[in-house]
Structures are given as structure tokens and as C-alpha cells.
Amino acid sequence: MEKVVTAACLRSVFSGKRVFLTGHTGFKGSWMLQILHHLGANVKGYSLAPEKSNDLFNQINGDKLCYSSIIADICDKQKLQTELARFEPDFVFHLAAQPLVRRGYELPSYTFLVNAQGTAHVLDAMRGLAKPAVGVMITTDKVYDNPERGLPFKEDDKLGGYDPYSASKAAAEIVIDSYRRSFFNPKDYAKHNKSIAAARAGNVIGGGDYADDRIIPDIVRAITFGETVTLRNPGSIRPWQHVLEPLSAYLILAAKMTEDPVKFSTAYNFGPNPEDMLTVEDLTKTFIGSYGAGTYNIQKDANAPHEANLLLLDSTRALQHLGWKSQMDARNAIKWTAEWYANKHKSASEKCIAQIEAYF
Numbered sequence: 001m002e003k004v005v006t007a008a009c010l011r012s013v014f015s016g017k018r019v020f021l022t023g024h025t026g027f028k029g030s031w032m033l034q035i036l037h038h039l040g041a042n043v044k045g046y047s048l049a050p051e052k053s054n055d056l057f058n059q060i061n062g063d064k065l066c067y068s069s070i071i072a073d074i075c076d077k078q079k080l081q082t083e084l085a086r087f088e089p090d091f092v093f094h095l096a097a098q099p100l101v102r103r104g105y106e107l108p109s110y111t112f113l114v115n116a117q118g119t120a121h122v123l124d125a126m127r128g129l130a131k132p133a134v135g136v137m138i139t140t141d142k143v144y145d146n147p148e149r150g151l152p153f154k155e156d157d158k159l160g161g162y163d164p165y166s167a168s169k170a171a172a173e174i175v176i177d178s179y180r181r182s183f184f185n186p187k188d189y190a191k192h193n194k195s196i197a198a199a200r201a202g203n204v205i206g207g208g209d210y211a212d213d214r215i216i217p218d219i220v221r222a223i224t225f226g227e228t229v230t231l232r233n234p235g236s237i238r239p240w241q242h243v244l245e246p247l248s249a250y251l252i253l254a255a256k257m258t259e260d261p262v263k264f265s266t267a268y269n270f271g272p273n274p275e276d277m278l279t280v281e282d283l284t285k286t287f288i289g290s291y292g293a294g295t296y297n298i299q300k301d302a303n304a305p306h307e308a309n310l311l312l313l314d315s316t317r318a319l320q321h322l323g324w325k326s327q328m329d330a331r332n333a334i335k336w337t338a339e340w341y342a343n344k345h346k347s348a349s350e351k352c353i354a355q356i357e358a359y360f
Contacts, residue, residue, distance in 0.1 A: 007360040013255040014091070015040030020084055022046045022074060022122060023095030024066065027209045028138075030056040031243050032093065033065050034352050035251070042067040044087045046080065047096055056208030059348035074118035077125075084125040091254055092135040094122045097169075101142075102213045104165030105305045115168035116175055123179040123196070132193035134257045135184075136250050137176045141202035141239060141271060141313050142166040152274040152314035155200070155267045163305065173198055173267070186262040195261030199250050200313070201270040205283075205333055206243030207340025207351055215280055219287055220341050223294045230299045234281035237310045239271040241326060242333035244359045246270045249324050256322055264321060271313030272326040278334075286331055290338035327359070 019036055023029040024045030036043050045066045050057045063069045068087070072079050074096045084092070097115050098104065104111040119137060126135055144153040145160025159174065161167030176198045180186075184194040205216050215231075222229035249270040257264045278286070281298070288294035318324045328336070340351050 010251055010255060010360075011039050013258060014251070017041050017090040018067075018087055019043045019091045019093065020046065020087055020089035021093050021095065023097060024069065025050045025055070025057040025062065025071075026095065026099070027056055027206075027211060028204060028243055028247065029095045030060060030062055030208065031206065031352065032095065032247050032250070033057075033062055034060060034349070035247060035356055037065040038353065038356055039251075044068045044070065044083070044089070046070045046072060046074070046083055048073060052210055054210055056210070056348060059208065060352060061349070074121060075113055077121045080121050081125040081128060084122075085128055088129065088131055089133060090131075092122065092126060092133060093250060093254070094119065094135065094137045097138075098165070100211065100213055101163055101165045102305065104163055104168065108164035111164045112168045112171065115165070116171040119172040120175050120179070123176065123183075126194055126196075127183055129194070132261075133195075134254050134261065135194065135196045136254050136257075137172070137196065137198050138250065139172050139176075139198055139200050140166070140169045141200055141269070141311055143170040143173050143200055145170075146311060148310045150310060150312075152271075152312040153269065154314045155269055155317055177267075180265060184265070186265045189262050193261075195257045195265045197253055197257060197265055198267040199246070199253060199270060200267065201241070201246035201249065203238040203240055203311075204243040204246055205240055205337045207337055207355070208348055215283060216287065216337060219284060219294060219296075222296075223291065229284065229294065229296045231280055231284060231296055232300065234279060234284075234298050236280050237277050237312075238280070239274075239311060239313055240278055240283060240330040240333060241272045242328050242336055242359075244356065245272070245326055245328060245333070248359070249318065249322070252322050252324050268318045268322070269313040269315045270318055270324065271315050272330060274312045274314065276326075276329050277312070278330045283330070283334055286334045287338045290335045291342050
């Protein structure tokens with residue numbers, strides 16, 4: 001098993017380096033931006049504008065954490081290529097996506113365009129770089145063809161997707177693998193100097209998420225307005241993990257890729273312990289208990305679009321190759337998240353930095 005990368009090692013890897021971060025205005029992107037800034041990296045963000053005034057990026061004054069913040073569409077191929085080429089990054093973290101299952105049903109073609117074609121645009125832009133670069137392409141735990149047998153998915157399991165969001169992310173994985181074989185083949189690294197990996201994680205929770213149709217933001221909104229949160233799928237099991245878990249994994253992976261760009265140019269699962277299983281109802285009870293307020297009811301919708309009831313990841317490859325494993329169980333992840341929202345005395349930035357420092 002590889003030795004795990006420490007916080008001090010991460011700072012030595014990223015301090016002063018140029019990092020191109022797509023999706024920097026999103027929930028995960030805003031946390032990643034803060035971590036990279038904390039590590040001393042020079043970050044150029046590329047993303048659509050935040051959707052809501054209270055989005056985390058606005059609360060932390062994300063613009064001020066960026067070397068440059070570009071508000072643009074990942075589907076604008078020429079704009080993306082120009083901005084990436086001008087920056088000449090050492091690292092590319094591709095987080096930009098249409099990330100919501102229900103929105104995928106509402107806007108299926110747009111979801112495929114952003115998640116699959118947008119990923120191709122990022123990889124195409126990297127082809128034009130004359131310098132060595134590491135690229136970590138973020139997809140999701142939902143890329144697997146899921147018959148819900150109760151077995152954790154390994155990286156080599158069949159890709160698929162029932163709903164448009166899941167299928168679009170599986171398509172993105174195929175795009176990544178095609179580019180890796182065709183243009184960034186590890187066997188030819190000396191010619192192209194690009195190392196490309198795919199990272200699969202999902203169902204992250206943490207402070208500052210205000211997206212629609214996600215369980216934690218739904219609970220927070222209900223508490224804020226004195227309403228009762230309604231659970232559509234109370235028995236569904238997800239690999240719940242605090243947002244700092246996968247983000248730390250992406251950074252460790254990228255750091256390892258600088259050491260051996262050939263060995264680590266592959267796909268990785270970054271999930272919690274498969275035995276650490278909580279249902280949506282368990283999560284809701286734990287969050288309400290930690291927050292100190294809130295109520296819920298169960299109202300199943302027979303006409304609701306399909307969503308998987310069971311989803312588990314096998315992260316053995318990450319442990320063996322990277323020395324990475326989940327550090328926080330689901331109940332602690334929920335506790336940290338509830339405490340972030342319940343703390344009204346500190347700014348969003350202060351709360352995030354405190355948790356980042358405590359985690360690392």
C-alpha cells in the first residue's frame with residue numbers, strides 16, 4: 001500500500017502552482033477553491049455564475065480567492081480553450097457539471113451536453129498545452145450500471161445509467177477513457193506529458209449547499225421557514241460523505257500523479273466504508289438531532305422519476321494505490337454539516353476554514 005500524502009506534502013505540491021478549476025462557483029468547487037487557496041495555489045476558476053445569491057461561492061467572496069475567475073460556459077469550446085491555454089496550468093480539476101438527477105429528467109439533452117461534451121472540451125483544451133499537466137476529471141458514484149444487488153462497485157464494473165444524469169456521467173467516463181487511450185496514453189507519456197485520471201464520488205454533504213432537490217438543503221430550508229421536510233425515498237441508501245473526503249482524495253490523487261504520472265493515470269472510487277450505511281431517513285434524524293430543530297414526514301410519490309435505492313462503492317484501489325481511505329463516518333459527516341448550518345455567529349469562510357484545518 002502506498003504511503004498516504006500528508007497535509008504538509010499537499011502544501012509542498014500545490015503552493016505556487018497554477019490550478020485550473022472548472023465548476024469553481026458550485027458547492028464542491030467552492031470548498032475546493034478554499035482548500036487550494038489555503039494550500040497556496042494560484043487558482044483560475046471557470047464556471048457559470050452562482051445560481052442563487054446565498055450560494056457558498058458568494059458567501060465566501062470566491063472571486064477574491066481566485067487568481068482569475070472566469071464566468072463562462074463549459075460548452076463554449078473556444079472560450080474554454082483560450083482561457084486554459086492562456087493560464088498554462090500545472091493541474092486541471094474538472095468539477096463543472098449539471099449535477100442534479102431530477103434536473104437531468106427535466107433537461108436531458110442539456111445534461112448530456114454539459115456532462116459528456118463539456119468533459120471532452122476540457123480534455124481537448126488540455127491537448128493544446130505544451131507543458132506537462134495533471135488532469136483529474138470528476139464524475140460520480142452513479143456511473144455504474146446498477147442492478148442493486150447490494151455489492152459495492154469496483155472501478156472495472158460495467159458503466160451505465162438509468163436516468164439521464166447517471167448516463168451522462170457514464171458517457172463522460174467513456175470520453176475520459178477514450179482521450180486517455182487516444183491522446184494521453186500512459187505508454188506515450190514522454191511524448192505528451194499529460195496524466196489523466198477519473199475520480200468517482202458522490203452524495204457529498206457539507207455546509208453551504210443550497211441546491212434544489214438535495215436532502216440536506218431541503219432540510220435546512222424547511223427548518224429556516226418553520227416547515228416540515230418531506231422525504232420521497234426514506235429507505236434509500238447512499239454513500240454519504242462529507243465534502244472534504246472526496247476533495248482531499250482528488251488532491252492526494254493529483255499529488256501522486258506528479259510522482260508517477262503513468263501508474264496513477266486511471267479511474268478511482270472514493271467512497272465511505274461500504275458498511276457505513278445510512279438511509280435517507282437515518283440521515284434526516286441525525287441531522288435534525290445535531291442541528292437541534294426540525295421535523296419531517298414521509299410522502300412517497302408513485303409518479304416520481306426513478307432513482308436508485310442502493311448504491312455502494314468499493315474504494316480498495318484508492319487505499320492500495322494512494323493510501324487513501326475515508327476518515328469520517330457518516331454520522332460525523334452529518335454532525336459537521338449540521339453544526340456548520342447551525343452556527344450563526346461565524347461567517348461562511350470562517351466556518352469552512354475551521355473545518356478544513358480540523359480535517360487536514
